[in-house]
Amino acid sequence: MTSSYQQQLNDKVERISAQFNEFNPPELEVFESPASGYRMRAEFRIWHTENDMFYAMFERNDDQQKQVVRVDTFDIADQSINDLMPVLLDALKTTPQLSNRLFEADFLATLSGDMLVTLIYHRKLDEEWEAHARALAERLNIKIYGRSRGQKVILTDDYVVEKLTVNGQQYAYKQIESSFTQPNAIVCQHMLEWACNAVQPTTRDLLELYCGNGNFTLPLSTRFNRVLATELAKSSVYAAQWNIEKNAVNNIQVARLSAEEFTEAFNGDREFRRLQEAEIDISAYDFETVFVDPPRAGIDAETLKLLQRFEKIIYISCNPDTLYDNLKTLTQTHKIVKFALFDQFPFTHHVESGVLLEKI
Structure with missing residues (x-):
């Protein structure tokens, strides 16, 4: 496993180095993942037969038709998920009130030991289901969350609290069920440390676009005087604000704006009541650095123009x-001074990258 992991990682390094060679970046920093047991999330269909039920996934055969694949263990998932899978399944099998028309089981684990299991059904969940689910959650010391069409049953919480360590300091993060979180917690810690270490502490301010639940926001706040973080999704904004308060951080404001909306506000093209209600004055900030972690589609043209006005850009990319396309624009005004590869998903084509750019 170790030798095959190193080979696949070397292949990624060669591919990324060749793809970005035209930008003349510095030597690529490479951050490895455990070869197995690295994934903190797992989603399985529950497959019912006449006399049995089991976890299942699907793969396509040579004719591109879906085939059911039974899953008894899931090597890429965290050990806590693998330990829970058979115990939970046995309990479900022996409890008709929990197994009846059960469609899917999703696991959300943490390094901190918190575990949430979402059970999804093709039927309405009643008080009997709730009583049995609550008893099972207490027996297994996990959180259980029930869902069906138009129905959500939260027994205790619909989230876990993860604890990540960055440069010796621990941060607590609320991670809400079905909201985006980094699936590889070990590599996530590498990413957070790399981003923090990419810049020296300064008395100036940081702008962060696409902040999510504040994953990068919290540790980065230690390097800057103040941070203005933007995020559009309400659930992520709520989680970010919870995380800021939980970690007793007092130099972060969160604005519920998309990157495009922030660009309009920053340029003075449009006023937003959401900024006024949150008592956020963009003009009061002394921005030096901008941090971006955009979705797979990358950054739109107007936001790229905005980034070019900052002295430093920290760009985390999942695509x-x-x-590469965005750097064609950004390298017209900036040069790459740090370049990193994070192996978030071993044995797949997927690569996470980190780039620090400074104005030419």
Whole structure:
């Protein structure tokens, strides 16, 4: 496993180095993942037969038709998920009130030991289901969350609290069920440390676009005087604000704006009541650095123009192809001074990248 992991990682390094060679970046920093047991999320269909039920996934055969694949263990998932899978399944099998028309089981684990299991059904969940689910959650010391069409049953919480360590300091993060979180917690810690170490502490301010639940926001706040973070999704904004308060951080404001909306506000093209209600004055900030972690589609043209006005840009990318396209614009005004590869998903084509750019 170790030798095959190193080979696949070397292949990624060669591919990314060749793809970005035209930008003349510095030597690529490479951050490895455990070869197995690295994934903190797992989603399985529950497959019912006449006399049995089991976890299942699907794969396509040579005719591109879906085939059911039974899953008894899931090597890429965290050990806590693998330990829970058979115990939970046995309990479900022996409890008709929990197994009846059960469609899917999703696991959300943490390094901190918190575990949430979402059970999804093709039927309405009643008080009997709730009583049995609550008893099972207490027996297994996990959180259980029930869902069906138009119905959500939260027994205790619909989230876990993860604890990540960055440069010796621990941060607590609320991670809400079905909201985006980094699936590889070990590599996530590498990413957070790399981003923090990419810049020296300064008395100036940071702008962050696409902040999510504040994953990068919290540790980055230690390097800057103040941070203005933007995010559009309400659930992520709520989680970010919870995380800021939980970690007793007092130099972060969160604005519920998309990157495009922030660009309009920053340029004075449009006023937003959401900024006024949150008592956020963009003009009061002394921005030096901007941090972006955009979706796979990358950054739109107007936001790229905005980034070019900052002295430093920290760009975390989940798609090398859109990063490559965006760098064609950004390297017209900036040069790459740090370049990193994070192996978030071993044995797949997927690559996470980090780039620090400074104004020429």
